[in-house]
Amino acid sequence: MMKQFLIKMFHLGLLIYLILWCLQLVIDAGLKLNQNNPFYEWNMIDKGAINAEVVFFGSSRTYKHYNPEIIDKKLHLNSYNLGNDGTAIDIQRIRNKAYFANNKTPQVIVQNVDITSLFPTEKLYKKNQYFPRYTIRNFEILNAVDDAIFIEYIIPMYKYRGYLNVFELTLQGYLSTKTENKNHKGFSVNNSSWDGKFEQQKQQLNGEKLNFSHVNFKERLLVFDEMLANLNAHSNTVLLVWAPEYYERQELEAAVLSNIKNKYSEAADKYKNTYFIDFTKDSLSYHKKYFYNSYHLNGTGAAIFSEKIADTIAKYHVFK
Amino acid sequence: MLFNSVEFLLFLPVVFAMYWFVFKKPIHQNILILCASYFFYGWWDWRFLFLIIFSTLVDYSIGLLLHNEKVIRKRKILLWTSIFVNLGLLGYLKYYNFFINNFITAFDAFGVEISESTLNIILPVGISFYTFQTLSYTIDVYRKKVIPTNNFIAFAAFVTFFPQLVAGPIERAAHLLPQFYKKRVFDYRNAVIGMRLILWGFFQKIVIADGCAPYVNDIFENYMNYSSITLIFGSVLFSFQIYGDFAGYSNIAIGVSRLFGFDLMRNFKYPYFSRDIAEFWRRWHISLSTWFRDYLYIPIGGSKGGKYSQVRNVFVIFIVSGFWHGANWTFIVWGALNALYFLPLLLLNKNRTHLDDFDSKTLFPTVKVFVQMCTTFILITFAWIFFRSDNITVAIDFIKHIFVNSNYLKISSAYTYNHNIRPLAVYLVFFILLEWFSRDREQFVNTFFERNTYLRYAMYVIITLVIILNIQNEASGFIYFQF
Numbered sequence: 001m002m003k004q005f006l007i008k009m010f011h012l013g014l015l016i017y018l019i020l021w022c023l024q025l026v027i028d029a030g031l032k033l034n035q036n037n038p039f040y041e042w043n044m045i046d047k048g049a050i051n052a053e054v055v056f057f058g059s060s061r062t063y064k065h066y067n068p069e070i071i072d073k074k075l076h077l078n079s080y081n082l083g084n085d086g087t088a089i090d091i092q093r094i095r096n097k098a099y100f101a102n103n104k105t106p107q108v109i110v111q112n113v114d115i116t117s118l119f120p121t122e123k124l125y126k127k128n129q130y131f132p133r134y135t136i137r138n139f140e141i142l143n144a145v146d147d148a149i150f151i152e153y154i155i156p157m158y159k160y161r162g163y164l165n166v167f168e169l170t171l172q173g174y175l176s177t178k179t180e181n182k183n184h185k186g187f188s189v190n191n192s193s194w195d196g197k198f199e200q201q202k203q204q205l206n207g208e209k210l211n212f213s214h215v216n217f218k219e220r221l222l223v224f225d226e227m228l229a230n231l232n233a234h235s236n237t238v239l240l241v242w243a244p245e246y247y248e249r250q251e252l253e254a255a256v257l258s259n260i261k262n263k264y265s266e267a268a269d270k271y272k273n274t275y276f277i278d279f280t281k282d283s284l285s286y287h288k289k290y291f292y293n294s295y296h297l298n299g300t301g302a303a304i305f306s307e308k309i310a311d312t313i314a315k316y317h318v319f320k
Numbered sequence: 321m322l323f324n325s326v327e328f329l330l331f332l333p334v335v336f337a338m339y340w341f342v343f344k345k346p347i348h349q350n351i352l353i354l355c356a357s358y359f360f361y362g363w364w365d366w367r368f369l370f371l372i373i374f375s376t377l378v379d380y381s382i383g384l385l386l387h388n389e390k391v392i393r394k395r396k397i398l399l400w401t402s403i404f405v406n407l408g409l410l411g412y413l414k415y416y417n418f419f420i421n422n423f424i425t426a427f428d429a430f431g432v433e434i435s436e437s438t439l440n441i442i443l444p445v446g447i448s449f450y451t452f453q454t455l456s457y458t459i460d461v462y463r464k465k466v467i468p469t470n471n472f473i474a475f476a477a478f479v480t481f482f483p484q485l486v487a488g489p490i491e492r493a494a495h496l497l498p499q500f501y502k503k504r505v506f507d508y509r510n511a512v513i514g515m516r517l518i519l520w521g522f523f524q525k526i527v528i529a530d531g532c533a534p535y536v537n538d539i540f541e542n543y544m545n546y547s548s549i550t551l552i553f554g555s556v557l558f559s560f561q562i563y564g565d566f567a568g569y570s571n572i573a574i575g576v577s578r579l580f581g582f583d584l585m586r587n588f589k590y591p592y593f594s595r596d597i598a599e600f601w602r603r604w605h606i607s608l609s610t611w612f613r614d615y616l617y618i619p620i621g622g623s624k625g626g627k628y629s630q631v632r633n634v635f636v637i638f639i640v641s642g643f644w645h646g647a648n649w650t651f652i653v654w655g656a657l658n659a660l661y662f663l664p665l666l667l668l669n670k671n672r673t674h675l676d677d678f679d680s681k682t683l684f685p686t687v688k689v690f691v692q693m694c695t696t697f698i699l700i701t702f703a704w705i706f707f708r709s710d711n712i713t714v715a716i717d718f719i720k721h722i723f724v725n726s727n728y729l730k731i732s733s734a735y736t737y738n739h740n741i742r743p744l745a746v747y748l749v750f751f752i753l754l755e756w757f758s759r760d761r762e763q764f765v766n767t768f769f770e771r772n773t774y775l776r777y778a779m780y781v782i783i784t785l786v787i788i789l790n791i792q793n794e795a796s797g798f799i800y801f802q803f
Contacts, residue, residue: 001508002340009515012780019781020788148793151326161791164743 020156027160028132030170036179038129039169041082041186045095048102054079054313056186057096057231058112059087064296065243066110067306068185074310081186086125089117089224090145094130094138096227100234108317109235110309111228113242113264113276115212115253116295118220121145128166131159190292191299198249198294210252217256221263228267228274237317238274240264244284244305249294275316282308321363322797323572324525331360336579346503350477353580357482361445368444371409376479378405379454383461383468383475395462402458410451413444418647446486448644452611454479457493459615466493474500481582483573487566487798489587489607496584504581514578516763521571523783525798527790528564528751531744532557538735540708543718546733551722553731558708559701560748563592565799566605571763590759592700593678595692597661598671600700608644612637627667634666635659645707650715654706661699678759747786 032043044050054077056066062083071079084095124130124146130138134153143149152159160166172179182188231238242261250257261278268276282305284290290301297305321327335356343349362369382402389395457478460466469475478497484490539546539554546554570587577584587607594600601609613622617637621629635656642655665671685693702719709715731741758764769776 002506005506005508005511008512012777015777016781016784020785023785155788157785157788158791161789162793164789165740 017156024156024160027157027166027170028134030173031132031166033173033176034169035176036169036172036181037183038126039132039173040181040183042095042098042129042133045082045098046102048104050080050082050099051078051104052080052106053077054108054110055099055106056081056083056110056112057092058083059092059114059117060085061114061117061243061296062110062112063186063188064190065112065302065305066309067187067189067302069187070303070306071310071313072185074307075314079185081183083112083186088119088121089220089227090141091121091124092117093223093227093230094133094141096230097137098133100230106235108237108239108313109231110239110241110313111231113224113240114245115256115260118217118224118260119215120220128163131163131166134159187302189299189302190296192292193298194288194291195293198246201294202248202252205252209255212253212256217260217263221267224264225267225270228271232271232274236273238268238271239312239316240268240274240276241309241312242276242278242280244279244282244290244297244301246288246291246294247285250280250285277312277316279305279308321360323569323576324522324791324796327363331356332576332579339580340506346501347473349504350473350500353477353482354473354480357477357480357485360482361480361485364445368447371444371447372450372480373476375406375409375451375454376476378402379458379479380469380472380475382458384470386458386461387468399458399462403455406451406455406458410447413447415647449488449490450479450485452490452608453493456490456611456615457497460493466497469497469501471501481577483576483580483582484584487569487573488605489570489573489585490611491584491607496582499582506581510578510581510583513763514575516765517571517575517578519575519780519783519787520764521568521573521575522787523751524564524568524571526568526787526792527747529561529568529799530792530796531747531790532561532564533796534739535733535735535741535744536561536708538733540718542733543714543721546721547730548722550731550733551718554733555701555705555708558704559592559697560751562704562707562799563588564751569798586762590678590755592697593693593756593759594696595674595689596665596670596696597658597699598665599674600696601658601662602675608641612641616640630666631663634662638662649712650706650709653712653715654703657703657706661703747790 031039032046034040034043052068054071054075056062056068056079060083062081063085064083066079066081066083068079068081082095082099084092087095122145124142127146130142134142134149139149139153171177228238228240242264245253257280261276261280265276268274279285284297284301284305290297290304292298321331335352339349339352343352358369358372361372379402382398386395386398389398457466457475461468474497477500478491478493481491481496536554536558539550540558543551543554567588574584574586585607587605589603589606591600591603594603617633620636621633623630623633638655638659639652640655642651642653642658645651645654662671665673684690705718706712706715709718754764765776765779769779
């Protein structure tokens with residue numbers, strides 16, 4: 001009786017497991033065909049459809065700052081913005097690796113750097129974008145930032161809990177349905193005016209400076225170093241660019257700012273054709289009108305900055 | 321430890337394997353159950369284990385003393401000692417602050433100021449459940465309906481049996497205790513039904529109750545800002561939440577017990593298909609309703625005597641039952657409201673009209689039955705407003721807002737604005753239909769699915785999938801744990 005029960009439970013469990021696993025495969029495949037945010041850029045990368053001469057990696061400060069249309073026009077080449085909103089360097093590695101695995105080697109990589117990119121990731125932002133990418137290659141990175149990842153890897157469909165629109169998104173993928181995509185070659189413009197949150201933050205700090213005591217910079221810079229080695233191995237020229245930040249914010253970051261810049265500069269010096277370029281003292285940083293918050297340029301600011309970055313790329317790299 | 325937690329997912333198979341493969345003698349199995357139950361309870365807060373052990377020792381000893389005592393007066397003293405100790409602990413831990421606060425308020429109303437000295441008491445999980453279970457043992461021994469046990473391990477395992485320790489069903493010694501004496505033989509059919517009950521229990525808890533919870537919480541917390549229809553919607557969802565939560569727990573408890581060869585009483589028999597309030601109370605939280613019937617209602621006269629005593633007895637049992645749920649006037653009013661609903665049936669001698677089981681042969685109910693079911697559901701849902709509200713003022717205000725808020729016919733709350741309600745609506749329809757078509761059975765696999773293996777397996781897959789898709793990152797507790 002017991003044996004019969006255990007065998008039946010095992011068979012039933014296995015059957016359910018296999019069915020759910022197959023269903024997960026179907027959904028993953030559907031999402032990999034989805035042409036809308038947040039899957040589109042990922043799927044372009046996986047398909048090897050980007051193959052740009054210049055690619056921009058980084059966080060939202062890449063996503064909102066580097067306009068490929070302006071850069072392409074100026075340099076007469078194909079560039080692509082692969083900035084991933086809400087990510088720090090640990091998570092950015094997933095996109096870098098996926099890109100190098102499926103696309104031709106870019107001539108220039110622009111990696112945006114700053115302080116927040118060194119912050120530890122406490123939560124995966126827009127986690128659903130990673131669901132079709134739960135591969136062995138990405139396990140270690142994802143597992144380091146999210147306790148649920150291990151169970152999500154072993155129990156089929158568990159990763160989709162709470163995402164009940166996943167069936168709709170899968171269908172969109174299979175039917176090639178396009179919804180509004182605000183990205184242009186991975187770049188998203190924000191034309192809002194200054195949001196005033198920085199003033200609130202300053203008020204809360206009450207004259208104090210940001211101390212970043214929660215960040216182990218030494219440890220995080222080791223992760224960055226590993227990432228930089230990978231970037232360097234996959235490109236002729238790597239530019240580590242610190243995009244403009246509103247100057248008053250830089251004053252708040254004064255405790256660590258110059259030290260971190262030095263570290264990035266030292267990191268760049270270790271590699272051939274790798275340069276650290278600092279835009280924090282650029283004139284853009286001193287005008288609120290170019291920002292929508294203290295950390296992100298608005299459309300006007302991004303357009304001017306993209307012109308400048310095109311000139312910088314041309315200065316550091318001779319395109320063949 | 322919560323049933324819907326990873327810890328329990330590991331705990332259950334380990335205890336199951338040890339129970340059937342390592343400890344084969346009943347005495348050893350009982351020791352295992354006892355240790356597992358203490359571990360299960362201690363996982364939440366080990367300090368309160370002493371309370372359970374104390375309660376166990378008291379009732380075990382009094383049971384034996386009662387058996388040896390022939391003098392009626394001394395027997396009564398023993399019985400009242402048990403009642404005093406058990407209800408004293410319960411009263412102190414659960415009701416002390418309630419009485420102190422109301423005492424102060426009452427004196428305040430007469431202009432007498434008394435300094436407040438309430439205590440910061442933590443209510444031990446499940447105290448109302450195991451207190452009633454041990455009490456029933458002593459009362460039954462006193463009534464000579466149960467022969468007291470001298471097997472302490474069996475008795476302690478009966479008191480603390482982990483599947484039903486914290487939220488019932490509240491078992492009677494006459495039914496559960498003898499099962500601890502017998503040699504347990506693994507029964508395939510029983511275990512399969514147990515697994516089905518567990519699966520369905522998880523569906524009720526995770527998909528239905530936890531799915532309704534955020535809508536309900538938002539609507540009850542911000543009721544003053546929402547339209548009438550939204551408030552009605554919130555109340556209806558709470559009806560499903562509390563049913564899914566409690567019936568889900570009971571089904572998991574009964575299912576787990578079956579895996580260990582134990583038979584627990586049914587706690588719910590599709591109560592929302594009841595045709596009147598009397599039937600509802602024969603189908604809702606059956607173990608508590610019958611407890612109150614046997615140990616309170618009948619001793620104070622029950623349905624004997626004139627109409628006045630009958631009405632009084634009905635109010636007593638419903639109000640006490642309400643108060644059992646918690647030290648708050650909302651529960652008392654909830655109980656009284658149910659007594660009021662019951663009154664017309666009692667006065668017209670119609671409280672025992674629907675004693676039959678549901679007719680499972682017909683596909684759909686007749687119009688008359690459908691109207692009766694809807695009316696009962698509306699009355700119950702209205703009463704649940706008191707049960708769910710933080711206090712009486714809020715409950716009355718909530719009801720007022722149903723009538724005075726705008727008649728805007730769109731369900732709109734902060735939570736519905738940000739979340740798609742369609743999946744929950746689909747689950748609720750699926751839930752109601754499956755329960756309706758299984759209404760003549762204990763578990764959701766009805767005769768139709770029983771005959772067709774493929775359909776049955778498809779159902780298992782669908783239910784498992786839906787459960788997985790609705791699991792929350794943090795396991796949520798069961799509402800009845802607080803009682």
